[in-house]
Amino acid sequence: MPGVTVEEVTEQVRLLAGLGAGGQLVYETVLVRTIEPGLHLVMGTPAFVEGIAAGDQIRVHAGGGFEVVRRGGNICLLVVPDAAPGSDDLSPLRDAFEELGGIVELPPDRRFIVITVPAAAGFDAVEAAIDAWTGPRGHHWEYGNVYDTDGNPLNWWLSDQTH
Template identity: 45%
Template sequence: MTFDPQPPTGTHIRLLAGHAGSGQPVFEVLPARPMRSGLFELTGSPGLVLGCAAGDVLRISDDGRFEVVGQGQNWCIQVAGLGRFGPKPFAALRDAVADLPGLAEAPPDLRFAVVTVGRAVGMSAVERVMDNWAAGIDGVEWWFGNADQSVLSA
């Protein structure tokens, strides 16, 4: 993995993940490092928000919408299933992506997972590892959370 997290700063940002059936906004809170002119560098990849990964530099509006103004060196791979993951499938995911090298994370209740992998590894290597891992788990799906991200200058 090419992203080296900064020391904890206690800064978190709130990004719009979508809207609930009631129309209410749903937000994901993520660790970040403040930068110049109201910009933030993500220090963790999102599990729900699409379009960014750890290492990206974001401009965030008051409503949680964001623009990637500097693309980092990482892919964000998001993983979800029909329910919660068990500890064994999550441990297998952690082990599988460690060889890329990558980092798999999940909330304590294992309702989803997120993998951060350096772009230099290449999509095909990530796809192979993720497909092999997912093949043994019923109802699991994974996707690149930031594959369609366009590169903008900072």
């Protein structure tokens, strides 16, 4: 998250990411900083837990559910490439999102890419940057915290919920 250092990470929480192919619950471990018991600042944008990004404040419930208390103003994008991209291939993507104030992250196995970018960059600029990189490569991307489960815009970027 822009402006937050890893040294500030104090804990991990296990959040419900959904149902797996066999109907079992799937969880993702998310880095957070505890603000008060049960209330956490999300430090790293999750890949598979939908609805949140780095900078959001969440209240965690039993079983891994959560509610967003306050938005941090960041958009989350997820890219699942067909093949693991090389470092040289990622440079244009990193450069494009760095210009927008965002960051590009991926695990060591490079099986997915998570992008965190301020909503203030604008959706047109964000989509132009991601489409310029994914389009020629045929990769699919999606927003992680822009739409609800029915595909309706959450519109949090239009409200006073962000700081």
